Amino acid sequence: MENTKGISRARFLAGAAAAGLAGAAALQPAGQAVAAPRRQRGLKHRGVVYTVGAGETPGTAWSDARMRRDVRLIRDDLHADTLDVTGDGVDRLTATAAEAAERGLHIWLQPTLGDVPEREILDSIAECGRFAERLRRQGASVDFSVGCEFWLFVPGIIPGETVLERVENLQKGNVDMARMQRRLARFTAKAAAVGRSVFHGRLSYAAAQDEEFEPVDWRLFDIIGIDYYSYFRDPSDHVRELRRYLRWGKPLAITEFGTCAYVGAPETAGMGWNIVDYTKEPNEIKGDPVRSERTQAAYLVDLLDVFESMDLYAAMAFEFVTPDAPHRPDDPRYDLDLASYAITKPIRKDPTDPNSPWHWEPKEAYRALSHRYAQHP
Template sequence: MISRKTFLKSVAGAVAVAGLGGGMAEAAPRRRLRGGVAYDTGVLHAAGDPLSRARWSKGQLEREIRVIADELHCPSITAFGTEIGRLAETTSTALRRGMEVYVQPRLYDHPQDQVLEHLAEAARRAERLRHGDDVKFVAGCEHLLFTPGIVPGETYPERIANMATIPPEEWPKIMDRLAGFLARAADVARRNFRGRITYASIGGAEPVDWNLFDIVGIDYYPYFATDAEYTKDLAQYRKWNKPVVVLEFGSCTFTGAAQAGGMGWDIVDYGQVPPRIKPGHVRDEREQAAHLARLLRVFGTAGIQGAHVYTFIAPNLPHHPARPEYDYDMASYGLVKTLRERHEDENSPYRFERKQSFAALARHNHGHAGIFTEPARETGQ
């Protein structure tokens, strides 16, 4: 699998060639930023596979949204997934708790016309739920990777792998194809949703014409040693003189995960049965918590309007307290760890326990500072 660093290096020239920068960035207003979360309603990763959330119920949804609103004090969520009914149910539940919602449909590895039809239906449902500006619509996620016909490859793992071998002279053509699809996606969103729209772009890798959208949206996973480097990097998104919202950011739960960024999930060896955590990785909740707290502070300094931690829960990556080699939660970006009654069964009932990152976000949003402490081992279902 190509690393995120290699991927970003591969497309860096294409961003410059596309020439889609805006005007000069204004000075970043310093503000206190309360963090939101990304909430996975279930994504279809391949035809015939189950959704990333195999189990789903109204009671489970309401409990988790209550925790996000009342314990984490989140002002907003990004609700993402494939089933439009689940997206609508999540949106309604979050709105009743007083949060704003970024509705983000995801349909991977389907023909472009089907992706756009899915966007249109999701936008229509989101519009029916919107009251003023409490619902925003996200016209898809990282289409460069997840939508066929832009980068060579039938599936997104193939496309990611292919990026390392694409010659430099091909990248302008790829970016033209991306620009064409994003224009179609924005048009579909506008025709079916009357509120503000955005797009979940790969931070630093997709040269988006943000004139098409009302909000600059980024999935942000780079790692820098200093806060000043983060602030300098984030300045590029203010050039459009539009609100900037981080729709995803975060870290997995092992030592070194902050630097691994968006590739932290790749520590699981799925070639083995059952899958195992690759040797050399050590569980580390403290690093995840510290990274989230640091970036929330940086985002406030950089004038980012909103930021959503990826993700609240990942039931498809359960924790194993006794066998580290099967502790898939190490490869999870979740703020809570799931413990299944039957660890190997994705349909098994589960409960969750709050991680140190959960406590860090709750403390940040509630306005408290201090060192990280082990949170109470409470369960949610």
């Protein structure tokens, strides 16, 4: 799940650009604006995304013991106060959320189930929402997001049986945009209703940052969630782009932000994955990108400065670890970590064996975030 989500994020941006949607103007808000809540100084919550997919190989399969160790280090070493628990599998999601609650972390729980019937997705939202409500009643600090970019993950909104087929149809222009947005609005309203029926805390949703492509009726939610991958040289341009979401008078959470660890990755605005040739087996890096963990770290810190200056509700770096994108210092052609948004690098005991035991090591981005997060205990 980890690798699929990262690729899908960038392929959406490529598809949006091909369809002439990237950088579209903001829509006018529906309904009367709500009075802005009292604002705190700086970010209220600083965290990281932790994806709990099943894994693509036995070597990267879900591990309860690994998760518990990771959550402890996210709190005690990364110094994050928030864990964005996302992915598929209710058992994995709830186990991770429970561990985060036990460690005293603020929880952003977001099921992201894709390529299955609509009913199964709504059932997953209901099960996770009920668990989030139990945590909330027990005193945990928890927000519940009903999902992420439904147009991408939910079949029937855009033609295509899988995520990749839907992205391909978008790129080829085989999408009736008006019909797509009507279907998207209907499903988003259903998901919000399911979430409200089981969870009585703050409800949210993680949307793409292009409002013309994915116009969300934020009256359905308490917190606005945006997956943010823009690149500007001038920080004021980030502020200008994000300020439009504040017109709703609701807290704004950056549900994902990040880039890859090579020179020029931030300028791709989310398309860092595109240096991998996924048609080859094993997957291979295209061209000769120059590895630069410093580039990734600098982008994350610069965006944090923007989010802090705007007193946003939360920002969660994408992501903690991507097991299916191992680091290969011995052979740059297969260093898939170059195309990973993770702040750690997986290293296999046997680099040529996908089932080999592995561990992660921190990148410069990890250390940079740790330093910044430690300043806000």
